[in-house]
Amino acid sequence: MTGFATRAGRDLARGVAVACVLALVVAAVVWWLFQGATTRKVTAYFDQAVGVYAGSDVDVLGVKVGTIDAVVPDGTEVRVDMSVDRGVRIPASASAVVVAPSVVSDRYVQFAPAYTGGATLPDNAVIPLQRTATPVELDQLYSSLNKVTTDLGPNGANSNGALSDLLNTLSKNLSGNGTNLHDTITQLSDLATTLDTNKNNLFGTVDNLANFTQTLADSDTTVRAFAQQLSQVTGYLAGEKDNLAAAVSQLGSALGQVQSFIAGNRTALKSNVDNLVGVTQTLVDERSALAETLDTAPLALSNLVNAYNAASGTLDARADLNELTNPPIVEVCKLLQQLTPASLPATLSTACGSLAPVLQGLVKLPTAAAVVQSLQNGTLPTLPLPIAGAVYGTALSGSNK
DSSP states (O other), X not given: OHHHHHHHHHHHHHHHHHHHHHHHHHHHHHHHHHHHXXXXXXXXXXXXXXXXXXXXXXXETTEEEEEEEEEEEETTEEEEEEEEETTSOOBTTOEEEEEXXXXXXXXXXXXXXXXXXXXXXXXXXXXXXXXXXXXXXXXXXXXXXXXXXXXXXXXXXXXXXXXXXXHHHHHHHHTTOHHHHHHHHHHHHHHHHHHHHTHHHHHHHHHHHHHHHHHHHHTHHHHHHHHHHHHHHHHHXXXXXXXXXXXXXXXXXXXXXXXXXXXXXXXXXXXXXXXXXXXXXXXXXXXXXXXXXXXXXXXXXXXXXXXXXXXXXXXXXXXXXXXXXXXXXXXXXXXXXXXXXXXXXXXXXXXXXXXXXXHTTXXXXXXXXXXXXXXXXXXXXXXXXXXXXXXXXXXXXXXXO
């Protein structure tokens, strides 16, 4: 019975141990799954990772957003694996920087810049060495300062006192010139501000100059030809400089004579100009008549040339013989009535109007042919008798007077 009890106790202890191990495994799996669901993995490569350890913080703008899982040397670089909360959005092009809050404290990795929009850093993202940075170590700073002081010290640039002389000279030059130096710096600042304000105009000017030079380069043949022609012109002018000088001298003399002529004949010139004003005004007033004359003059000259008979030396014309059957006064009035009304005197119009009975044929006048025939016979043409009616000195018909 004692052996049985001992064996049962060992089995119970073994079962409890197995149950504890299983519980730990399940807890680890659950924790890993839970953590994987709430974080995403990010890997960054640095040239060095002094003071960065597993468990260090990962920040954005100084706020912790994850932890460092591992720091592993990888050739000449250091790989840093990090877990970042999924709820924090980080730009896809973010950089990773090792930050040292103080000389002795642990360092942490910070993503920059903060997210403002656009694509985010995906799960299992890799940040290359070109987008990471680490702070300068204190021993490197001391080494750089030591190198600078050595190079500038008595065993370096100041071995002959050159640096001391430079500092003394600068001290003498700057002594009492604080105000001028301040004004110079202020004006340089204003100049930089002005240039920054007008940078678009400056860039536009540079672009235009670039286009201009490109145009000149493209037109190199034309520019060369123009330069050669210009050289020929300047050579010609250089060869004719004496003639040009003489021409300019003679022009000056001529202008002096013109001035003297105008001064001596000012009254006559003024009178001629005044008369010319009247002539030009008349031409302006009669411009329509002049235009008509210019239109009809070529036809008239052409008709005159066609009418000239070279054999007989006469102007041949074709007359309308039917007009000889009309009385001369009728033809005269017709010609007057064909004139422009504005140029026809009122007395002539009145006379032609009073001769309306003659023009209408109520009073028979001798025709032009009859007048010519009577003159050839040596007699005067027969004049028409007065209109039938009252005779001077006789009483009107039907009147007792």
